Amino acid sequence: xxxxxxxxxxxxxxxxxxxxxxxxxxxxxxxxxxxxxxxxxxxxxxxxxxxxxxxxxxxxxxxxxxxxxxxxxxxxxxxxxxxxxxxxxx
Numbered sequence: 001x002x003x004x005x006x007x008x009x010x011x012x013x014x015x016x017x018x019x020x021x022x023x024x025x026x027x028x029x030x031x032x033x034x035x036x037x038x039x040x041x042x043x044x045x046x047x048x049x050x051x052x053x054x055x056x057x058x059x060x061x062x063x064x065x066x067x068x069x070x071x072x073x074x075x076x077x078x079x080x081x082x083x084x085x086x087x088x089x090x
Contacts, residue, residue: 001038001039001040001056001057001058002056002057002058002059002079002080003042003054003055003056003079003080004054004055004056004057004060004063004077004078004079004080005052005053005054005077005078005080006052006053006054006055006063006067006074006076006077006078007050007051007052007074007075007076007077007078008050008051008052008053008067008072008073008074008075009049009050009073009075010049010050010051010073011049012048012049013046013047013048013049013050013051014046014047014048014049016046021046024072027070027071027072028041028066028070028072029041031066031069031070032066034069035062035065035066035069038057038058038062039055039056039057039058039062039063039066040055040056040057041053041054041055042054042055042056060077060079063077064077
């Protein structure tokens with residue numbers, strides 16, 4: 001599976017309540033259970049007007065299928081080519 005970063009444009013995402021974020025998470029998890037092991041949600045970052053999600057999936061089509069089934073936007077999907085961190089400088 002490849003790793004993907006999904007940018008979801010959601011106005012005022014940073015102002016969503018804990019209950020709203022819980023409901024979004026629950027919906028995502030229910031869709032993932034139906035889709036099976038070919039897609040995994042790793043984590044998400046909520047900013048002012050976006051949610052950035054990190055997923056593992058067989059392909060971009062699985063990401064789009066998850067978004068459609070959950071009713072989530074998937075404005076930009078980028079496959080991660082490699083990962084770097086401070087240790088990369090050594």
